[in-house]
């Protein structure tokens with residue numbers, strides 16, 4: 001077995017070396033490649049990926065540094081049914097996770113991994129989740145046989161030598177092992193071992209299943225560590241609202257997968273909001289910890305965006321379009337004859353001819369979609385024209401507001417504010433959303449997705465609610481909690497709210513609320529805005545339209561309360577009594 005490095009020395013860390021040797025002995029690769037994260041290494045790996053047909057070069061004049069990847073058509077989204085939390089007892093994983101006994105899962109995976117890398121290269125990818133030098137940052141090492149994973153991890157995390165430097169001689173790092181195997185859904189397991197700080201993922205090459213720093217470490221293992229260590233790992237974007245006077249307010253928001261985090265994090269305010277600016281700290285994950293001053297501080301553990309392509313265009317998200325114009329890996333979008341990319345909802349007319357995400361010829365007359373609905377881009381955050389400098393700040397940013405929001409055609413008004421932290425936790429815990437293409441499942445069906453963490457909580461969801469409630473005691477100045485819904489529809493099945501940049505109008509109300517500058521109306525469900533408290537300049541939106549958008553319909557809410565039962569019954573044994581009281585209070589207010 002040969003070993004390659006690209007500039008980096010093989011680290012002297014005995015724990016890391018012993019583990020890498022152990023994995024090599026099991027998987028028997030032809031060679032081992034230690035990734036250093038350098039530019040030269042990127043070039044080398046990219047050339048190799050092109051030779052192997054894993055990547056295809058795109059039109060370098062239009063899209064410099066951009067490449068195309070097509071995944072196996074059976075492997076295009078996260079697979080919640082094959083995702084496991086392997087804790088000593090089933091109780092610890094809780095009723096919302098698939099559970100397997102660690103010893104059994106290790107044995108099963110070991111058998112699958114035996115000789116799995118024969119004749120192939122095994123890549124060792126050290127990485128940081130979090131800014132260099134932050135006390136909140138964690139070290140991970142992912143061993144993978146996928147060159148696509150290495151190139152994506154390079155974008156999504158601070159990868160290579162920087163992580164080895166932070167690790168030094170330490171042994172506190174997440175061990176992630178990934179092999180595509182033969183990409184067979186019957187041998188696809190995304191397994192987490194929280195007590196061992198370990199992840200093993202086999203049988204898939206799709207982002208959320210295999211970029212192990214992201215959902216596996218930063219959320220599933222992260223949430224477990226956070227509960228034990230007094231911090232929170234959340235499926236939240238982080239943004240900064242800067243007023244014309246230069247006043248900065250930091251906001252975190254949890255929306256389920258494919259429900260608008262990337263869009264909201266990069267929002268461009270309408271022209272009438274002169275002097276207002278939104279900058280991005282993160283678009284998917286927040287790690288939050290109480291600071292010495294009693295406020296809740298957040299970092300974005302990631303360094304790039306793994307974003308949904310369909311619907312991204314110059315009107316909906318110009319900053320994303322600028323971000324993905326270079327140094328981006330596109331996965332499962334459509335290809336045009338001139339080496340450009342296309343997806344449903346991109347600007348301009350559809351191309352007369354294209355190759356669809358499966359590699360088949362496509363024309364606008366085709367019945368199938370050109371790009372997969374969950375096709376994605378992987379782009380470095382440094383490309384974002386509105387990247388906040390704070391994204392690299394080891395101290396993080398103090399959060400003033402937390403927003404929860406799902407995709408709801410009915411029931412949920414545009415925005416309301418909770419009465420207090422416990423009520424806010426109840427709003428997050430009972431959040432519902434329609435299923436999207438980001439995970440395999442029934443599209444459009446409303447399911448409870450507490451805090452947008454249903455697929456990502458690495459321990460018992462009831463305990464997770466307890467953790468949220470108990471965090472209040474550590475935070476002297478807690479963020480205010482809000483609920484939003486960009487997706488309410490009218491009788492004509494059209495969205496009632498324009499969304500995207502116009503969400504700034506909601507954000508401004510939220511900022512004004514947390515700064516005590518605006519009144520609100522008390523309703524059964526929480527504090528709501530009055531029409532006259534919104535900044536309407538530049539948008540023709542009548543009082544009547546706003547009333548329909550904000551309507552609280554008692555019949556719909558009675559159904560909503562019944563739907564919560566599904567979750568409450570499932571979690572009954574560990575459900576905090578505070579949440580049961582909140583439901584009772586809401587019910588009596590209704």
Ligand code: GTP
Nearest residue numbers: 257258259260261262263308310311438486499500
């Ligand atoms: P993940 O990466 O899966 O976690 O998704 P995300 O939460 O970052 O969602 P993203 O911003 O990529 O948006 C997903 C889809 O929602 C896209 O098709 C967007 O066009 C659409 N979307 C985002 N914001 C809005 C909005 O304000 N209104 C409407 N109607 N659609 C929106």
Ligand code: SPV
Nearest residue numbers: 207208215257284306438
């Ligand atoms: C999500 O599904 O919430 C994503 C994409 O952000 S993935 O990384 O695949 O989980």
Ligand code: MN
Nearest residue numbers: 235257258284
């Ligand atoms: Mn996400």
